[in-house]
Amino acid sequence: MAALFDELGGFAAVSRIVSDFYDRVLDSDILAPYFDDVDMRRLVDHQTKFIASMLGGPASYSNEALRQIHARLNIDRAAFDAMKEQLGASLLAHGVSPRDVTNVIADIEARAGYVITRN
Amino acid sequence: MSSPGTDRPAIAADAPEFVRLGRTLLQSTEIGLAIIDAESRVPLLINRRLEEWLGDTDFDAAMASVPGLDWASLGATMGEGETRQAELELKVKRRAAAIALRVSGQTFGGRRFLVVEANNVSKLKELEYMMESYAKMLERNERELRREKERAERLLLNIMPRRVFEEIKAIGVSTPQRFDECSVLMLDFVGFTEMSVAQDPSALIAELNDLFTAFDRIVEQFGCERIKTIGDAYMAVSGVPDPAADHAANIARSALRMVRYLERRNQGQSSQWRCRIGINSGPVIGSIVGAQKFLYDIFGPGVNLAARLEAHSGPMEITLCETMVPLLQSEFLLEEREEAELRGFGKRRLYRLRGETSGPR
């Protein structure tokens, strides 16, 4: 996994994915409301860290850290799935192989229990 | 919204073609544009792009909210040709957008206007924030890495001499090396297993730790290297891996200090630590051993003889044989003992190291 971030061309290439993902998240009726009160700097911070950590970039968060960060955000299954789906679409649109995308999605899914706090 | 209707400055129906063309261009450009009457602050024109960005937000209120711009007094204070720059954060279609503003004062037909040019720099900002975020991640990682590296270095320096460590760091390996001019010290404790403290493992470890730390300080003081400890045994060397002209004296002095340290420590203590020490000068091989677990170790006849001599020591005695005599006799008090058969070395004359000819003792 550690390789994908670098394989794609490091930050320069991944920044395009982050930018695209950012647009998709804000265009999503399910996801955008979660970030309504979050200013642009912090939102970008989230997308950057999210993608860097899921692609094996220079960030990694323990499950416990993820749980604490999202504990009060009331994230439900639908929002979690939407996030997964948008990231998958972003990755595919930027030439990431379907196999790698499947792996990334599976990694995100493995974290579901620490991010989803609402049925 | 104090929306001006975008056609406030009436254009005569017979205005020349280029005037009407200009108007169309103003409306369709990517740049947001507003022209405001400086006296009344009534907007004369807000182009379509800017309206789109503003959405439901009132233009005047938005401008008044820009930090550092002081919009309310701009109309009165801004002179011809003067400009101000500022940044406005708006929600455009419920998403945060960064708008870069440039306000300039213009005079036309005796009337003063404020012209506001607005650029959507969201994508630029986004990239800026992204780089900020990324740079912080890298910095954090680097900090952690450095801390981790320092920790690893400290651990490695515990198990190998600095010179060997530097060699491994520089070229990745350290080759075994033969040292002819060096001296070895072997120490262990007498009646160790019968000591009462041996019944309490954690107390035992704490005491041994204490003793070996003191020994480390002693050998370091005399230019020796601690090689290893095995259980209650302690091994040090001088002349490995860095050459030392006085290796024999260094080791002899260390041995005397260790005995003296124990004597002092034993006063008024319930646990009496009594050591035996063998010292010897002779060739050894120094090398990193172990493929998975690194350990710098020495072996060879120099080491083996020191071990045999240690076994011939009484409690709190330091034993050596004739190999060391010429190296020590001018500076140290040596007491001749019996000859002994040493496994692998034949008959050897033993000596007891009693002290230095000058200095303490």
Ligand code: HEM
């Ligand atoms: C495995 C999936 C996810 C990962 C790895 C992740 C990662 C992160 C990280 C690292 C932060 C903290 C940013 C910081 O302040 O340093 C964060 C905050 C946040 N996350 Fe996530 N996230 C995930 C899923 C989600 C989902 C599904 C949502 C919403 C639907 C979400 C919404 C948020 C929000 C609203 C914040 C707070 C932003 C702020 O106030 O600064 N996250 N996330």
